[in-house]
Amino acid sequence: MDRPAMEEKGRRRRRRGSPGRRGRTERSMARRQGRSRPEPRWSEPPPGLFPAGIDDLLRLLAVLAIAAAVAAACSVLNRRPAPFCDSDDPYSAYDSCEPCPENGRCVDGELRCVEGFKKRGRACVEDxxxxxxxxxxxxxxxxxxxxxxxxxxxxxxxxxxxxxxxxxxxxxxxxxxxxxxxxxxxxxxxxxxxxxxxxxxxxxxxxxxxxxxxxxxxxxxxxxxxxxxxxxQWISSNIIFVITFCLLSAALLRILWSIYQRRALSKRAEQIYEQVCEILEDNAISAKAGNSECEPWVVTSWLRDHLLSTRERRNTLLWKKVEELLLEDSRIDQYPKVIKGEAKVVLEWQASGSLSGKIKKMQGAAGKTRSGSVGAIKLAEEICGSSIISSRDKEHCSSTSKEATNPFM
Structure with a gap:
């Protein structure tokens, strides 16, 4: 085989390539690249190193807090306090000692409080x-x-x-x-x-x-x-004012007391006047009744002694006030009369209209009584008894009754 044919064949093989060779080529290239980049010395942490939940995190924080507290306590206990500077040495260096506190005396680095103060910690407080x-x-x-x-x-x-x-x-x-x-x-x-x-x-x-x-x-x-x-001392220094005040107070009290007495006298006189009117009216009713031997008049002195108490009889102003009220009343007639050979002033009820109303009222309200009726009945009985005797002496004493001029006893 000639040389050009062999080169052509080799080019075709290289062009196709093989999987094994291709893999080896890639591994060799990666190996060459790995030599230029250093590999890391540590790997990923194990899965249980960090807390997985909130409970583990709280335990970790508690452990850290206890450790910090123990470290701080050890630091404080191991630290020795600086001594106090002597009180007699004003040129002490405060860098190596603490100044002596107030109300204390420091000798050889120790604190002693003065009298009246107690030592509390590194200070002197008042006792x-x-x-x-x-x-x-x-x-x-x-x-x-x-x-x-x-x-x-x-x-x-x-x-x-x-x-x-x-x-x-x-x-x-x-x-x-x-x-x-x-x-x-x-x-x-x-x-x-x-x-x-x-x-x-x-x-x-x-x-x-x-x-x-x-x-x-x-x-x-x-x-x-x-x-x-x-x-x-106040009274002696203000004697004029005190005397004036006492006199004015006494005068004011006397005026108030007199006003009170007058009001009480007027009120009591009105009560007695109402009782007199009631007695005279009852006596007039009894005298107008059929076959009654009672006289329509009543002796003034008898009314006075019957209505007034022993203490009230000594107060002549009271009965005078009653007589004034009787004189002002047109229903009551006052005139002198000889009774048992003595000249007396008698009172007689003259209001005939009131008598008829009074009789009707008494007839319609049988069995009922009003205030003072018992006394009026008793006094009417006495008057009826005395009027029988006085009628026998009426002719004998008629001349004397004409000569009587004083209307009151």
């Missing part, structure tokens, strides 16, 4: 027991000093000026009564505070020998006066 006791004793001391001044203002024996040793003695006396649960140092602190409070409240002055003294302010002393003393 509540000492403060309460000091305020209480200071108030009692002020009251005692001002009470003495108030006694002098009311004219009683007392003191106004107090020296330093007097105030100190009173403070010791009060502290001895209320020094429970206090140490000796605490009592000293309380006394110092009490004296400071007293000096701030009291006024400073000097005695005649130029010694410093203290006294209660005038306004506070006046407020400590007893109520009786204040009233007495």
């Amino acid at each position: 509540g027991l000492l403060t309460h006791t000091a305020n209480k004793i200071a108030e009692l001391l002020q009251h005692r000093i001002c009470d003495e001044h108030a006694r002098v203002l009311c004219g009683q024996p007392g003191m106004i000026l107090f020296q330093q040793h007097d105030i100190s003695s009173m403070a010791d006396d009060l502290l001895s009564k209320d020094a429970a649960r206090l140490s000796d140092d605490g009592i000293k602190v309380v006394k110092e505070r009490v004296l400071q409070s007293a000096h701030g409240f009291l006024e400073t002055t000097s005695t005649y020998d130029n010694v410093q003294a203290f006294k209660c302010p005038e306004l506070a002393a006046e407020l400590h006066r007893p109520l009786s003393c204040q009233a007495r």
Whole structure:
């Protein structure tokens, strides 16, 4: 076979190619390309590494929170606090120590609170027991000093000026009564505070020998006066006003009392007047009845003694008021009459129209009574009995009855 034929045959084979050769060619090309790109050293994470649900996430957060709290606690416990700077060393470097807190004294890096304060953590706080006791004793001391001044203002024996040793003695006396649960140092602190409070409240002055003294302010002393003393001093300073007020009050009360008495007298007189009218009307009805020996008149003095009580008889104005009402009534006639040899003033009911209405009313309301009817019946019986006797002496005493001129007894 010649050379050109062989080359042609080879070209046709290469043009067709074979699957195995083609695969080997691709693998060789991929191998050559892989040599130029490095392969990664790690692979995908396992499936159970991250939380799959909300429960796993909450557990993870709880574990992280506990770990953070433990780490913070260990950091705090392992950290040592910086010492305090000495109080006597004003040039201490604050970078290596903490400044001494207020109301405290620092020595060798340790804190000691002054009297009246307690150590709380790395600070000094005020002792509540000492403060309460000091305020209480200071108030009692002020009251005692001002009470003495108030006694002098009311004219009683007392003191106004107090020296330093007097105030100190009173403070010791009060502290001895209320020094429970206090140490000796605490009592000293309380006394110092009490004296400071007293000096701030009291006024400073000097005695005649130029010694410093203290006294209660005038306004506070006046407020400590007893109520009786204040009233007495106010009355003495306003005596003219008090006298005028008392006189006007007495006059006003007297006027009001007289008005009340007049109204009560008028009301009682009207009641008696109504009873008199009722008695006269009943007596007139009885006299007009058939076969009755009763007289239509009634003696005025008998009515007075029958209707008035013993106390009311002493009040002459009451019966005079009743007589005025009787004189103004046109239905009642008053005239003198001799009875048993004595001249009397009698009253007689003259309203005939009212009598007929009265009779009809009594006939239609049989069995019923009204106020004062019992007394009227009794008095009518007495009048009927006396009228029989008086009729026998009518002719004998006719001359005397004509001479009687006074209408009232």
